[in-house]
Amino acid sequence: KQEVTQIPAALSVPEGENLVLNCSFTDSAIYNLQWFRQDPGKGLTSLLLIQSSQREQTSGRLNASLDKSSGRSTLYIAASQPGDSATYLCAQCRSGGGADGLTFGKGTHLIIQP
Amino acid sequence: ETGVTQTPRHLVMGMTNKKSLKCEQHLGHNAMYWYKQSAKKPLELMFVYNFKEQTENNSVPSRFSPECPNSSHLFLHLHTLQPEDSALYLCASSQDPKGGNEQYFGPGTRLTVT
Numbered sequence: 001k002q003e004v005t006q007i008p009a010a011l012s013v014p015e016g017e018n019l020v021l022n023c024s025f026t027d028s029a030i031y032n033l034q035w036f037r038q039d040p041g042k043g044l045t046s047l048l049l050i051q052s053s054q055r056e057q058t059s060g061r062l063n064a065s066l067d068k069s070s071g072r073s074t075l076y077i078a079a080s081q082p083g084d085s086a087t088y089l090c091a092q093c094r095s096g097g098g099a100d101g102l103t104f105g106k107g108t109h110l111i112i113q114p
Numbered sequence: 115e116t117g118v119t120q121t122p123r124h125l126v127m128g129m130t131n132k133k134s135l136k137c138e139q140h141l142g143h144n145a146m147y148w149y150k151q152s153a154k155k156p157l158e159l160m161f162v163y164n165f166k167e168q169t170e171n172n173s174v175p176s177r178f179s180p181e182c183p184n185s186s187h188l189f190l191h192l193h194t195l196q197p198e199d200s201a202l203y204l205c206a207s208s209q210d211p212k213g214g215n216e217q218y219f220g221p222g223t224r225l226t227v228t
Contacts, residue, residue: 004156032214043120043204044219051214089157091217099145099210101159101170102217 002027004092006105014113015082021075021108023090033073034102035064036089044089048075080112117141118220120205126226127195135190135223137205145210146188147217148180151202163188164210195227 007022023033032051036044048057048064050073056065063076073090087109091102117140127133139146148160162170163182177199179191188205202224206217 032216034216036219041202041224043118043221044206046216046218049214049216091157093215099147099162099164099169099208100215101147101149101162101172102157103159104157106154106156 002092002094002103004090004103004105006088006090006108008108009106010109010111012111012113013080015080017080018076018078019080019110021077021088021090021110023073023075023105025071025073025092025103027092027094027103028068028071029094030066030068031093031095031100033064033066034091034093035062035073035075036091038087038089038107040087047088082112082114085110085112118205118207118218120203120220120223122223123221124224124226126228127192128228129195129197131195132191132193134192135203135205135225137188137190137220139186139188139205139207139218139220141207141209141218143207143209143218144185145208145215146182146185147206147208148188148190149204149206151204151222153201157204160190192225195225197227200225200227 003026035047050066061078087107089107091104161180181189202222204222205220208217
């Protein structure tokens with residue numbers, strides 16, 4: 001069974017710190033991996049998408065990496081701000097032949113203290 | 115504001131009611147998805163539609179009935195639900211395969227079954 005695991009489940013850090021969120025997946029047949037942000041009671045906002053042929057993607061203060069051989073991805077957040085407080089979800093897509101659903105982790109609940 | 119809208123945003127229904135959730139995407143995508151997000155559980159894929167055809171049903175009970183009249187609209191018809199069906203229902207869309215299966219989510223419908 002395909003599984004995605006996120007560690008830690010929750011994280012609280014002071015403003016300004018750099019931090020790393022971890023995601024691991026069991027299915028080696030990965031097409032892409034997508035990181036999302038979810039604010040309380042809201043939908044998902046896509047942050048970064050890494051194709052299986054790529055090793056990393058960057059957007060502003062965010063950097064996501066992908067290591068297929070070890071089944072891991074990390075999301076690096078630089079110079080954290082209180083507005084970064086949210087739940088961060090990673091999701092794996094297996095197939096690229098057409099539309100395919102995503103398998104999600106449970107998320108990391110992040111709090112940035114002012 | 116995303117290119118995927120969902121109505122209603124909140125819904126309370128009794129176990130004998132029949133209701134429908136609506137999703138519309140304004141992104142020109144060909145694939146649409148329904149996901150369920152329950153407390154303490156990862157997002158779960160329910161259904162996938164590609165060019166109006168259902169391509170995946172993730173063992174969803176028949177009390178949930180999807181409908182996709184065209185590539186821009188997706189419905190989820192609900193009848194005789196159970197209290198454990200209370201959850202946030204999220205719709206997503208993607209352009210596949212050219213779009214690399216990057217999925218864009220709506221804000222969700224918060225469903226409470228009494």
